[in-house]
Amino acid sequence: MFYHNFKYTLKRLLKDKMLIFWTFAFPLILGTFFKMAFSNIEEKEKLELINIAIVNNEEFENNIYFKEVFKNLSNKNNKERLFKTKYVSESKANILLQKDKISGYIVLKNTPKVVVINNGINETIIKQVVDEISSQEKIIKDIINIETSNYLNNDLFKKNSISNDFSSSIYKKALKTIENSSIKLNDTSNKNLSYTMIEFYTLIAMGCLYGGILGMVAINQTLANMSRSGKRVAISPTSKLKLILSSSIASYLIQLIGVFLLFIYTIFILKVDYGNNLFYVIFLIFLGCLAGLSQGVGVATISKSCENTKTGILIGTTMLGCFLSGMMGITMKYIIDKNLPIINMINPANMITDAFYTLYYYNTPDRFYYNIISLLIFSGIMIFISVLSLRRKKYDSI
Amino acid sequence: MIVFKTYFKILNKLKFPIILYTSILIFFSIFNMQTSDSSNNFIATKADVAIINYDDYKGITKNVIEFMKKNNNVIKIKDNNFNLEDALFYRDVNFVIIIPKNFRKDFLDNKKPIIEIKKTGDYNASLAEMYLNKYLKTANIYLNVTKNEEELINYIERSLSNNTKVEIISKLDTIALNRASFYFNFLNYCILAGFIYAISLIICSFKDEKIRKRTIVSSMNYKNYNLKLLFSNSIFALILWLFYVLLGFFILGDVLISINGLLYFVNSFIFSICALSIAFLLSNLLSSKNAINGIVNIIALGSCFLCGAFVPMELLPKTVLKIAHILPSYWYIKNNEVIKTLDKFNFMSLKPILINLIIILIFTILFIIITNIIAYKKRKID
């Protein structure tokens, strides 16, 4: 009996084209769109060379230090290169700026001036570099002053007789001090910082939870008040719980196949990074599908509305859950996590997403376990509610 | 009249998706309205930085923190491992500075204490790192000169207190126009997902095998009937477009009372007509309402992701944008992006907009021709 119903549930569900489209194909297609749209975002956020122009007036030509710094920062061989610099006349620079070819240009007239077209990060960096040059000029002056006075204090003989040699050597020394004063910072950032991964994690979460629709449809077909075939089932000499169990397992199997196809697709085609612990990831998928299934079964048994409405409820709650866990912008997940953590604590889409995130980003498994336990509790509650309402065997109306 | 009436009765049943997508539009447009004033003074971009200080808030430690505070947005985050790492991952902060214990003392003793940092590796992180580097470098240099903390701080502050003059030459209200473009780009999704869905389903209802038979046997002229249907669809498209224009005024305000605004309207109007032709095509191509639901979703999401309605065009890979050329949405969104930067209005500056509009119209004509070919072939099979 168990196998008989199992086999036919599989057959029926796999024949339902719309169902298979939404649970199998739709997440795949959406994932492809994600990949196409997001693959460049993080690259573009990295610092790229900034196009600037410097007005090559007389003052600039005479300011050796200024010239030297920009030459250095525009040098192809410099690791810390920042700029692509054009040396042009002021009117030309203006045209370049208007045509959006450069982010801004620098004019030296007594003090340096930066001309830009709007506010922005590139513009800020240009200003910041010019600021720094001014600072360094001050530093050099300070050092020269100090060195000179020291020199004068120490060598009483040479009072009033500072040679050209001396001043140029002191200048060089100051420059060297600046060049050599490198500082060390201990960078402990995590290397797995790609936030677009969250999008794909919510996608898997969506796949898992959409799978609940399969369970809902399968269960509906065994309920006398939901479908005509359910009436036939109800009058047959078979235990309803047994049938529901075998239908659920059949839909769970299809759900797993769907999500694993999606999973494999995301790994090999979309190059999604799931961290290093494959065993945990697979375990998580099994649990995620269980949560989806139990949600589907729960909706099937609790709600008395028709199948379309139930599908609507499942799609609606899943999409809302995915939205709150960052599918339409990862900031949403962060805002909720930070300000209203209770919402994401009861949101199965977030439990799945957050568990994936933890596996990817953190080395410690505590938070992963927390999510796993949340998923188990969620599934448990849903199954408990379903069993409660399934225990009623007769209906008041059909 | 009866066709018209029935049309809107059926439409009434389909209002839910339209309401849904409109609320999404409103939500995201308002979400996008982050405050930043649009004055013509230069405002330096500030990175979001978190500072965790294990040292006493005194002397050089205090000074470095103050310097970072002046040049960055300091975000307060409790020093709990998850909080900090989460904030970094979700880009709540771009840069984290962890100042070790005894930093001040070790620094003054020239022990070169090392500050721990965490960064996201993007523009903002680089900017914050520049500031920190600059400060520490300067401090190190002056440490060679003086060991007196007060003197040291004096030196540092003096040499770092620069403010290069920055001049902004454009008068264009970029922030407001950015918002407007965001709104109209997102409108792409509403039009494709809500509007096309509703219209194809209505046409599908009218074209239902049995209902069509009833209509054909009735005394109404079938051609006339089709014209009435077309008229109803156009009225609906017009009403919806007007609604979105008004909604735009409501959300965006005065920016739209300008030539830019007018161009946005023209662009969205032409695109609505194109959407109408897509709806006609779909309802002729597909017979099942379920299939329409699936295909419309794919078309809407695909167009929005690939053409830059969700992710700005400049962030999309070049190959994706090339593929997007075959979608009308691409030209619609491209136009919005052009309109955003427009501040001189003459034939030369309007020419690219006109070309894009013509391309959208060519798409429309193409869809209408295909629809007619399909309809003709289907009639033959009957």
Next chain:
Amino acid sequence: MKSIIEVKNLTKEYRNLKALNNLSFDIFEGEILGLLGPNGSGKSTTINCILSLLNYNSGSIKIYNQEMQPDAYNIKKDIGVIFQDIAVFEELNVYDNIDYFCGLYVKNKDERKELIKDTIKLVGLEDFIKFYPKQLSGGLLRRLNIACGIAHKPKIIFLDEPTVAVDPQSRNNILNGIKKLRKQGATIIYTTHYMEEVELLCDRVIILDKGKIIASGTCDELKELINIEEKVTVEGIDINKNLLKKIRDLKNLKNINNHEKTLIITYQKGKNNLIKLIDFLKQENLPYSKIYSERPTLNDVFLELTGKDLRD
């Protein structure tokens, strides 16, 4: 005869509406029982209660002298139901549909194969085994619906209007099938609106209205109940009041109705009523175009008992 289903004082209420009102009846082994009644009279509700699909407020239902329960599987395995609405899976073909529902009763695969083969032959779907429900015409679909209900060779069969919207050939096929099932020893409970089917098939009839049994018995018993033996219609006759009065005086006459040159006379009992009328008309030299006599049908009984107001 052995009673196999015993319904006692069955009452079911939907909010304030009494759907079934103190219903009591027996069903005997081997009979075909017709359950008649207008739409909404409680036929389907009765069946659903017997099948333990619906809760009821009071009363008892016993099958094989055992209380019917949702988990009374030993009883359920002997029951087959053909529902009014087509209850098959769109996603499965004809064979798979029958196999699935039969499989809920019969575990053994080989046994099932035999049963399905027999059933398909019985309903005449041999040529459509691989077809999907969508590809079947109305009549074939009805037959598939029946096959799904009876493939496991049940001993008690409920048929809820199985011949709605079916062409005469298919209906004939279905009715013959039912007869065959009875021959094989099944007890059948049959609901329908087609009176001639009931007259043709049923041993006994129960007429329900507003949740109550208003009459029961064999067809003949029911016909006697309404005191009509014969109805004579005379068409194309011009008759005056005087003559009408004379006709009224004829023997056995129950009722007379004169309307637009048509005279309808109903008789209670007696024989040769028609001949006597013809004699009378000849005697009075009254011309007419047509005269014919009808025996009352179950239809008349039904309308007489339940009234002619529209239902639903």
